[in-house]
Amino acid sequence: MSVQRGPSRPDPVLYPDVALAGSLVRTLQVEFDQIAPFVQALPEASPGWRFTGARVRDDDRIATVLMGSHERVFLVEFWAQGVCLARGETDDLPAVAAAIRTWQSGARVRALGSAWPFVTFGPLAEAHERGEAAEYTWRRYHENPQRAPHLRRLHSFIAVAVREPRLRRLMPFTSHGTLGFSRTVGHPYSGDCPWVEPLEDDRYLVKAPDRRRECGTGDAARSVALVLAGLPD
Numbered sequence: 001m002s003v004q005r006g007p008s009r010p011d012p013v014l015y016p017d018v019a020l021a022g023s024l025v026r027t028l029q030v031e032f033d034q035i036a037p038f039v040q041a042l043p044e045a046s047p048g049w050r051f052t053g054a055r056v057r058d059d060d061r062i063a064t065v066l067m068g069s070h071e072r073v074f075l076v077e078f079w080a081q082g083v084c085l086a087r088g089e090t091d092d093l094p095a096v097a098a099a100i101r102t103w104q105s106g107a108r109v110r111a112l113g114s115a116w117p118f119v120t121f122g123p124l125a126e127a128h129e130r131g132e133a134a135e136y137t138w139r140r141y142h143e144n145p146q147r148a149p150h151l152r153r154l155h156s157f158i159a160v161a162v163r164e165p166r167l168r169r170l171m172p173f174t175s176h177g178t179l180g181f182s183r184t185v186g187h188p189y190s191g192d193c194p195w196v197e198p199l200e201d202d203r204y205l206v207k208a209p210d211r212r213r214e215c216g217t218g219d220a221a222r223s224v225a226l227v228l229a230g231l232p233d
Contacts, residue, residue, distance in 0.1 A: 007047055007048050007049065007050040007051055007052075008048055008049065008051060008052045008069070009051050009052070010023070010024070010051060010052060010067065011069075014068075014071065014072040015067060015072060017093065018052075018067065018093075022051070023043075023050070023051040023052075023054075024041075024051065024052055024053060024054045024065060024067060025041045025042065025043050025054045026041075027093065028041040028054050028065065028093070028096070028097055029041040031093060031094055031096075031097035031098075032097055032100075032101070035097060035098060035101055036097075036101040036104075039056055039100065039101055039104060040056065041054045041055075041056060042054065042055050042056065042057065043055075044064065044066070049066060052066065052067040053065065053066045053067070056100050056104055058104060060080060060081065061078075061079065061080050061103060061104055061106075062078075062079040062080075063076065063077070063078050063079070063099075063100040063103050063104065064076070064077045064079070065096060065100075071091075072091045073089050073090070073091055074089070074090055074091065074092075074093060074096045075087070075088075075089055076088045076089070076090075076096055076099065076100070076119070078099075078100075078103045078109070078112065078119070080128075081128070081185075081186045082184070082185075082186025082187040082188070083125075083128050083133075083185065083186040083187070085109050085121060085125040085128060085129070086103075086109045086112060086113065086119050086120065086121035086125060087119070087120060087121075088116065088118040088119035088120060089118060090118040092118075095116060095118065098116070099112065099115070099116040099118075099119060102115055102116065108126075108129055109121040109125045109126060109129065110126065123136070124136060124137070124140075128185065128186075133171060133185045134168065134169065134170060134171045134172070134185060135168065137171060137172055137173070138158075138162050138168055138172055139162075141154070141158050141162075141172055142155075142158050142159065142162050150174055150177040150198075151174070153177065153198035154174075154179050154196065154198055154204075156202040156219070156220040157179065157196055157198070157204050157220045157223055157224065158172075158179075159220065160220040160221055160224045161220075161224050161227070164224060164228065166228060166231060167181065167224070167227065167228070170182060170183060170193060170231075171183075171184065171185045171189070173189065177197075177198065178195050178196065178197045178198075179195065179196040179197075180193065180195050180196075181193040181194070181227070181231075183232070191209060192209050192232045193209055193227075193230070193231060193232070194206050194207060194208060194209060194215060194226070194227045194230040194231070195207040195208075195209070195211055196223060196227060199217065202219060202220060203217055203218065203219055203223075204217065204218065204219075204220065204223040205217045206218075206223050206226040206227055206230065208230065209230075215229075215230055
């Protein structure tokens with residue numbers, strides 16, 4: 001059901017336990033009270049998920065849960081420092097609660113996945129935990145092992161930029177084929193660095209952080225210089 005017509009409600013056929021309690025928050029809290037009384041289930045921020053979503057958070061970590069609409073499945077995400085490091089799907093609500101308890105206790109993603117096999121994560125998550133997310137992402141962008149078309153168009157720029165220490169310290173990311181940089185590795189990104197838009201023939205357009213003002217165009221070397229000149233102090 002759309003938010004305009006009211007918040008979604010638990011399907012009593014797929015989720016009799018949640019429907020009986022009235023919301024996912026209440027059902028999760030019953031599980032937490034049995035295994036982790038210090039953990040509190042909170043409603044999701046979106047009004048449309050008031051009855052079908054929940055979250056747990058502390059100063060550093062967040063776990064979110066949403067209910068599937070066409071089959072019984074709980075969709076779980078595990079966040080730390082503004083980054084989703086792991087996610088999982090299962091129809092077992094007690095397992096969801098126990099995995100959240102493991103995560104909020106400070107476990108790393110590999111320990112979380114070992115304890116709860118429905119949880120998946122990738123090498124970037126472990127790079128984040130080591131404090132090497134920016135370096136890892138630069139390396140993957142440069143190597144482009146999946147031959148992503150948007151990274152192929154940026155390759156000449158990246159091949160020069162990857163040798164610049166000031167840029168290597170920033171987190172690179174792409175948005176609609178354009179390359180951006182951030183002084184933070186998690187959301188929200190810092191939003192104060194230039195953008196690089198690929199043109200034809202290995203030339204690039206560099207834009208200011210607001211993405212409206214153009215700083216100039218050029219080949220890879222000139223474009224890298226324009227980005228460096230536009231970085232905050």
